[in-house]
Amino acid sequence: MIIGLTGSIASGKSTVAKMMSELGLPIVDADVVARDVVEPGTETLALIAESFGQAILLEDGNLNRTMLGDIIFHEPTKRKTLNDIMHPAIRKEMLRQRDAYLEAGHEHVVMDIPLLFESKLQHFVERIIVVSVSEEVQLRRLMERNNLSKEDALARMHSQLPMSVKEKGAHAVIYNNENIESTEEQLKKILHYWDVIS
Numbered sequence: 001m002i003i004g005l006t007g008s009i010a011s012g013k014s015t016v017a018k019m020m021s022e023l024g025l026p027i028v029d030a031d032v033v034a035r036d037v038v039e040p041g042t043e044t045l046a047l048i049a050e051s052f053g054q055a056i057l058l059e060d061g062n063l064n065r066t067m068l069g070d071i072i073f074h075e076p077t078k079r080k081t082l083n084d085i086m087h088p089a090i091r092k093e094m095l096r097q098r099d100a101y102l103e104a105g106h107e108h109v110v111m112d113i114p115l116l117f118e119s120k121l122q123h124f125v126e127r128i129i130v131v132s133v134s135e136e137v138q139l140r141r142l143m144e145r146n147n148l149s150k151e152d153a154l155a156r157m158h159s160q161l162p163m164s165v166k167e168k169g170a171h172a173v174i175y176n177n178e179n180i181e182s183t184e185e186q187l188k189k190i191l192h193y194w195d196v197i198s
Helices: 013-022 030-036 043-052 065-074 076-103 135-146 150-158 163-168 180-193
Strands: 002-007 027-029 109-112 127-132 172-175
Touching: 002 013, 013 027, 013 109, 013 127, 013 180, 027 030, 027 076, 030 076, 030 109, 043 065, 043 076, 065 076, 076 109, 127 163, 127 180, 135 150, 172 180
Parallel strands: 002 109, 002 127, 027 109, 127 172
Antiparallel strands: none
């Protein structure tokens, strides 16, 4: 089974991904892939430098993420240009990793995709687990974790689809408002029910 794991910023999705990994499930992590596809020497990085200029590269050949972030944050057309380069590369690599795990004999693979619904990637997976959290808990965690003001934290939260929308699109929801034991218990219950773990 290909399981999609998603949530919202500061919902605790990474914690759940770690639990799944500890249960022996292979994880394809979209955030890791997004970093890998722009490593020095990759075709994706060459395309970015071509579109945004060589100044976008640091002296060691790595991508200057801060500079790129500043550019695309203020210019929607530039953001679209970047997404048009990045998204196909990320999707291709994620599918390559998924298929490699299946070929290696894994019965189940977890696709950890933060923006699963926003990017309309539901067709990549067979079942979807959403890690959900109340807005109050999410706001508090985000402010603490990223040292943000309330306004900045809310702006980040509201740039994603509301939790209620994601929950409607899920096959299972893990409510991560309490302690880690409760979260783990919910996860194991879902995986047992789906015959992923015995």
